[in-house]
Amino acid sequence: MRHTQIALLLVLGSFTLAQDAAVDPSVAPPPHAHEIHLKHVLVISQTKGWEHDSIPDAMAAIYNMGRDSGLWDVTLRTDTELLTKKPLEKNAKNLDYFDALVFVSTTGELDLDDSQKKDMLSFIKDDGKGFVGVHAALDTNYKWPEYSQMIGGWFDQHPWSTFNAPIINEDPAFPAVRHFPKAFVKYDEIYQAKEWSRDKVNVLLSLDATKLNYANPRVHRADHDFAVAWDKMYGKGRVFYSTLGHTQEAWSDPDIRKMYFEAIKWVLGMTEGSTAPHARR
Secondary structure (H helix, E strand, O other), rough: OOHHHHHHHHHHHHHHHHHOOOOOOOOOOOHHHHOOOOOEEEEEOEEOOOOOOHHHHHHHHHHHHHHHHOOOEEEEEOOOOOOOOOOOOOOOOOHOOOEEEEEEEEEEEEOOOOHHHHHHHHHHHOOOOOEEEEEHHHHHOOOOOHHHHHHEEEEOOOOOOEEEEEEEEEOOOOOOOOOOOEEEEEEEEOOOOOOOOOOOOOOEEEEOOHHHHOOOOOOOOOOOOOOOEEEEEEEEEEEEOOOOOOOOOHHHOHHHHHHHHHHHHHOOOOOOOOOOOOOOO
């Protein structure tokens, strides 16, 4: 059923995003697009826990962003077979073929053996390839500490569920968030992170701590520091994560689409932005 949903959304999304391309800079083809070396992006959406209804919408959006911009092609998978550097049969491409990896709301313990885990980390850390984590990519691989170190933390509840989140733009110079104002509101589900510290990442977006309700037993962070998006280096590779994208409606929001479009461009090395940690702003 999910494959059918994705295919349908790709068709519908192709029409919608093609219409938007003339006015939406997140999908408009760049000048001299034919001169740009096409990158290859692998999108994984395997779920072993909660299954987000927004996964097909997200996968369709990422596919169409690449196609309509002419910057990358996309391989969409709901399994983990390609997360290896071993040769694969039946014309399957392994990690050596790809330039970036996107986890779209993956949950639970993914189907990865030890060699696959090693290859995936090496893909980022040693090969300098990119990684983008979408929403529940933080809610996965709890038995794999190195994954947490790579992405920056793990999910630890969403105290306010889906709500009108008051968000602060902490790094307006960064390509993926420069289109956001200094303060804004998005209706989304914001994750609280554990095994996370702003000393180890560059916080891009965060919740406005002065506008939150703390009368909630699911609030675990005593420092009231709730990041909404961040970037970091993992060895030679660039890593971006955002909790935004929980709802299906989020993927019709030009702001969210542009954020992930620019995030993928950044992890692919097409743009530059700081990875230096900083104090709250």
